[in-house]
Amino acid sequence: MYPLFSPARAFFGAIRDYRTLSRGFSSSSFRAAATPNRTALITGSGRGIGRAIALRLAADGFNICVNDLPANAESIEEVASEVRALGREAITTFCDVTKMSDVEETVRKSVEALGPLNVLVANAGIVQIQPSLLDVTDAEMQQIYEVNVFGLINSNIAAGKQFIKQGNGGKIINAASIASYKSAPPSILYSSTKAAVRSLTQGIALEFAPHKITVNAYAPGNIDTKLWEKIDAEMSKMNGLPIGENWKAVEKLVALGRNGIPKDVSNVVAFLAGPDSDYVTGQTLVVDGGMWFS
Numbered sequence: 001m002y003p004l005f006s007p008a009r010a011f012f013g014a015i016r017d018y019r020t021l022s023r024g025f026s027s028s029s030f031r032a033a034a035t036p037n038r039t040a041l042i043t044g045s046g047r048g049i050g051r052a053i054a055l056r057l058a059a060d061g062f063n064i065c066v067n068d069l070p071a072n073a074e075s076i077e078e079v080a081s082e083v084r085a086l087g088r089e090a091i092t093t094f095c096d097v098t099k100m101s102d103v104e105e106t107v108r109k110s111v112e113a114l115g116p117l118n119v120l121v122a123n124a125g126i127v128q129i130q131p132s133l134l135d136v137t138d139a140e141m142q143q144i145y146e147v148n149v150f151g152l153i154n155s156n157i158a159a160g161k162q163f164i165k166q167g168n169g170g171k172i173i174n175a176a177s178i179a180s181y182k183s184a185p186p187s188i189l190y191s192s193t194k195a196a197v198r199s200l201t202q203g204i205a206l207e208f209a210p211h212k213i214t215v216n217a218y219a220p221g222n223i224d225t226k227l228w229e230k231i232d233a234e235m236s237k238m239n240g241l242p243i244g245e246n247w248k249a250v251e252k253l254v255a256l257g258r259n260g261i262p263k264d265v266s267n268v269v270a271f272l273a274g275p276d277s278d279y280v281t282g283q284t285l286v287v288d289g290g291m292w293f294s
């Protein structure tokens with residue numbers, strides 16, 4: 001007759017439950033989560049969402065290549081110091097993603113200083129608000145496509161070549177937007193660049209899949225950064241609402257009842273950068289508190 005509770009049975013039962021639970025998970029996926037010395041390169045990581053991603057990936061064990069435009073020289077050093085305070089290594093570079101030579105040089109410096117590259121986050125991006133498409137200038141058209149589309153392509157190519165050379169796969173994560181799904185004035189051009197990001201993510205995922213490289217994107221909604229400060233200020237000029245009121249107005253569209261913070265996005269990027277997303281590619285994950293259902 002067994003007693004009602006046996007410590008020995010509880011112990012062996014727990015082992016059996018663990019074995020059942022862990023069936024289907026390869027030991028390599030557990031190893032990957034704990035492997036130190038993984039490296040992530042995040043473009044435009046001097047502030048905003050890019051900074052949050054750098055710090056989250058550092059907390060997850062990645063060494064980080066922090067880079068941004070020379071105008072953000074001070075802030076990339078601050079982000080690098082924050083990464084080092086988390087116990088990881090960091091280097092900084094100036095990288096204008098519109099210049100392929102800058103992107104290639106940043107990848108080269110990252111590999112030289114931190115070892116093989118494992119993750120690229122093509123985060124750098126700009127926004128433009130135009131009351132009417134009819135008034136858009138050539139310079140504006142060129143600038144937004146050069147940064148949001150050509151810059152992202154440059155980054156994907158440079159990282160893709162490095163991953164293929166290393167022969168061990170890799171992860172590319174691109175900055176899309178809820179604007180990737182729906183275009184509307186006063187940001188028609190911006191929306192079109194972000195629709196291109198979603199399309200590029202799908203196509204590059206297919207091309208790079210044989211090399212065990214996954215390519216995904218994150219699509220933020222309204223996130224509290226300098227980018228949204230600019231939207232708010234430009235909208236204010238258009239509709240006369242006081243500064244801050246357009247930001248409050250869009251909050252009413254969010255099912256979860258609040259606009260986002262950079263951490264909301266970096267949480268999702270951490271999933272896309274880690275082993276739990278190894279079987280996910282070509283996807284754009286919306287991070288918007290429930291505004292757009294993809």
Ligand SMILES: NC(=O)c1ccc[n+]([C@@H]2O[C@H](COP(=O)([O-])OP(=O)(O)OC[C@H]3O[C@@H](n4cnc5c(N)ncnc54)[C@H](O)[C@@H]3O)[C@@H](O)[C@H]2O)c1
Pocket residue numbers: 043044045046047048049050067068069072095096097098123124125126127147151175176177178219220221222223224225226227228
């Ligand atoms: N904040 C939002 O609500 C929101 C929503 C959807 C998508 N996004 C996207 O997320 C990404 C990050 O946005 P954020 O809100 O952190 O913006 P942000 O303006 O705070 O930061 C963007 C960073 O990119 C850098 N950058 C700009 N042009 C560059 C270039 N040519 N080369 C290298 N770096 C450059 C900037 O210097 C800046 O540090 C962008 O791609 C943006 O389009 C943001």
